[in-house]
Amino acid sequence: MISKEIPASLTTKQILELYHQMWLIRYFDEKVDEFFARGAIHGTTHLCVGQEATAAGACFVLAEEDKITSTHRGHGHCIAKGADVNRMMAELFAKETGYCKGKGGSMHIADVDRGNLGANGIVGGGIPIAVGAALTSKMKDLGYAVLCFFGDGAANEGSFHEALNLASIWKLPVVFFCENNQYGMSGPVKEMVNIENIGDRASSYGIPGRIIEGNDLFAVMEATGEAVERAKAGEGPTLIEAKTYRWKGHSKSDAKKYRTKEEEQYWRKEKDPIALLAVRIINDELATNDELEALQLQAKKQIEDAVEFAEKSPAPSLATLELDVYA
Amino acid sequence: MISKEIPASLTTKQILELYHQMWLIRYFDEKVDEFFARGAIHGTTHLCVGQEATAAGACFVLAEEDKITSTHRGHGHCIAKGADVNRMMAELFAKETGYCKGKGGSMHIADVDRGNLGANGIVGGGIPIAVGAALTSKMKDLGYAVLCFFGDGAANEGSFHEALNLASIWKLPVVFFCENNQYGMSGPVKEMVNIENIGDRASSYGIPGRIIEGNDLFAVMEATGEAVERAKAGEGPTLIEAKTYRWKGHSKSDAKKYRTKEEEQYWRKEKDPIALLAVRIINDELATNDELEALQLQAKKQIEDAVEFAEKSPAPSLATLELDVYA
């Protein structure tokens, strides 16, 4: 597989920024994995290594005022929507400087002011929330769109159905973005639905459905861009299904008995979204291997700095325990 | 409109029984309406006058061991599945001789032993229950199918989505029968979904979808018969959407502001399911007008008897209040 042609509207600078961002996402989650294994991060976490193109590509087409809703597997979305990796890492380290002051952890990172309406610990829980955020945009004529991430597994929750129907009849500016990474925890999408593509469910709501290569950054950008435009033009929602794969286990302690090593290798070797982008960049002579490596190293360094920031940050004081239950 | 050809397999006796049954359903609900207006029946009730063909046609193709799940608008389903109108009426009169000993009322009539797993006060609540009943059939190899009634409004509940997906991936012997009577309470289906046919939602689950004239008894029988056969053959569920219309208001006290008199008249005049059947019977010379009238009168009498039975029946004693919370 080779990635799509680069859209003419993109500058080299933007492409290299995206390349850097995808590494930032990958290193962030690799680092979390490492600290988790060591017991330095507790609780639970869900890593998006291997899925960097969906987060980076879909969020790239958003304006700053656009909003996203994210999932339990949300670090990538968060970074791509412009979050500070220091504060993200600090949150995972349960520190006061974290996005949630240490109260939320991996599954609840949010940055409401910057339009990240939050990860969600409830599979499918964010989908109707995205609809509500889009309703605000429409009712107040704010012009923003909402990008709603969810997984293949979430597409079997009732909330998916209710939310898509609502958004469609109200013609709301929302893009439903399904990251189909082939499994909902251990449940293979092939066994959990009896159709080929989740994107085809769009027809139940009278909205367009797109099925795309989720590991191809430019395919993601193109489909999402079009959907966001449609949304902002008042033409209503779109359902996008992006085929991708999670490299790691579902969360901590996953023996991955539900899939084969061969399958994992195929996705890692043939469909690594970062490698695909690198090949395209080199082919198109937008940067040298050395330049790409420098971006990669820069990302690595940023994550190491984030860890340092997190480690040095203070823990929240016990006095905060009962704060912020009410506004 | 004229109804479909009569299937060759049907005997005249069966057809006349169906004609009689449709009148029984209609008179039952007309009588309930009357007593409700008088205050002799309390609580709430939802009448299926005008929708007799779906109940009668769909249940006709069932064997005795097949099961149904019903809805808040369930008197017709119940009668068509063989319930005793005396005990039904007694239930509405809140009497001890009622199906639920006066504890359930209109929205909870059930006859589990005879395969009526119950009406349901929760819109969409019965759909996953039907799936479970079909699962029993499959796991115990009992050979029965489950006919699951629900409305157009219920098709927007998450339970619809989850249940159809489950039934499909497990290839369960269940038929999802949507009575699209154009409104969910005051919500016009045209505004509440952005698609032409609810039956088209079948494609989201990889199952067949049928869209039929719900006021044409033979169309209902044919589609349901085929779906039940499919179910019993182990080929999984079918979604049937039957277009019909409720003549009465949604429940007690409905000013029906959400629809026009013309629309009501159209359905009453042009699409009365009983009249359509009568025309076919007369055209095919299966009975005379007098014979049909006799059947109608017989039904009327039965309902009057049911009222008498109900009125004469004792109320449940206060001692039953705390009985039957647990098995």
Next chain:
Amino acid sequence: MNTKDMTYSEAIRDAISLKMRTDEDVFMLGEDIGVYGGAFGVSRGLIEEFGPERIRNTPISESGIAGAAVGAALTGMRPILELQFSDFITIATDQIINQAAKIRYMYGGKGKVPMVLRTPGGSGTGAAAQHSQSLEAWMAHIPGLKVVQPSSAYDAKGLLISAIEDDNPVIFYEHKLLYGMKEPVPEDLYRIPLGKAVIKKEGTDVTVIATSVMVHKALEAAKLLEAEGIEVEVLDPRTLVPLDEASIIASVSKTGRVVIVHEAVKRAGFGAEIASVIVESDAFDFLDAPIERLGGKAVPIPYNPELEKHAVPQVSDIVEAVKRTLQRGKEV
């Protein structure tokens, strides 16, 4: 302020209109709230005044519309969500208790969810088991929610205005049997603070703490008992969260005897919380008799009207409980 005779239902509608006229961010969503006027007629006329954008009729999708309210609230609106029967909270529970109630805390104090969920609870209409529950104790158990249960038109209007102006998710329990009850209500906008109980009748012998429709039964019982020379104080907490513990403790400390009565099932009902708050407080030392707690029987609400009536406390039950507590007090 000018007052006008208003039903409970009209008072609620009035609160909504007054707020919607002055605050563009306030809007309503729910099933059949448009031309139908809502299952209990509360929103009648509102779509004519405010149009279908702000009186937003929804499909039958409780979890979807609750989530839409959460998302709208989180981004700057002040939605009023109507659920036709409070039993249907069971379909929207995730959105209400995992999302709305927790978002601000989970996010470390960022974001807020100023929404009101209005919904009628209670039995007495023959609607049977799935349309007659009183599950306010559930909501009161969830940190992050506020829970309101007005028992009169006056309270309903003032509390609803406060609820709409509150920056947190508020569960506003109406009662089907109260919709038609009338009393003089100020025509202007006024507020009753959340967390302030009211003494509906003063008395010295025993405190009856009652909520929602039971307030009226308690007042009836008080009248009957007055004839026997027993002075009952009737206290209505009005909001369960925040709970006005101070007023409860003050009244109980004064009378030394308590009967708590709600319609919800007694087992694990909110009455248990009130009883516990009392015995944990300094009022314990003033108690001259064990607390009497009345609540619904441990049964689903039956359809038959006589059975239905007996599934929840009646005036006579309150009268007897008051007498028991006075009697018991004497023995000790």
Next chain:
Amino acid sequence: MNTKDMTYSEAIRDAISLKMRTDEDVFMLGEDIGVYGGAFGVSRGLIEEFGPERIRNTPISESGIAGAAVGAALTGMRPILELQFSDFITIATDQIINQAAKIRYMYGGKGKVPMVLRTPGGSGTGAAAQHSQSLEAWMAHIPGLKVVQPSSAYDAKGLLISAIEDDNPVIFYEHKLLYGMKEPVPEDLYRIPLGKAVIKKEGTDVTVIATSVMVHKALEAAKLLEAEGIEVEVLDPRTLVPLDEASIIASVSKTGRVVIVHEAVKRAGFGAEIASVIVESDAFDFLDAPIERLGGKAVPIPYNPELEKHAVPQVSDIVEAVKRTLQRGKEV
């Protein structure tokens, strides 16, 4: 009977296997219960023994699978439904409380719904607000449900077997922190009746009524207090519905002092019900001090481990409460 050291988790699995081997109608359904072995590994190995028909992996559709369990139970099966976290009951609430709990009553005593909903509750694993709740009080409030909360491997096995054999819907609350706890457990099938409390430690000075993981904290507290000469009786109700009121009242009547402790939020938690049952009973007259009730703070469970720990009662809180009640007793 031969016993074997089993973890709580193994004891649960053992109960399931034993029943599945002898009763064809028993089967499991839930998310990831197949080769994955369940979110907490409880069903590990079961699919290998019983196959994918009877260890039925489901899509992520809590309301659908709960409804499927109800329908299967109503037609003759005995489903064991696993929800990965008890917080997800919020998505299946209608099926559990409007359908499963009420069907038999609504239908006038026809039909039954013999299903077990197994699900882990509680905090302590850093899973934060949406994966750490303790909502057993909700279920205990609903007529028609039974509610079980085993605190040990032995209890878990015996109670689960009774739950599976029960003809009613049973909500079986496991606790994440207990899964790894070991004790000797009989290898054969045995039953602990639903509705029977157990005295986990005898004592004479004060009764600590504790549930689930708090039983262990109470036992630790008892040990510390023993060193100071205070004899604590630790009582574990084991099932909230039916509640063994007789055992509770007997113990309290003996000691005259009570501390109630659960992890669930204190406000409107089940502890309030227990406290109320005590003060309404004859034990009231034996009370030498006000009841101490400990429960979670009114906050969503935070992620930070220190905050998380302090959101729910600790051993030291129990020790202090016991001392307060002893102190208070003396003053009076």
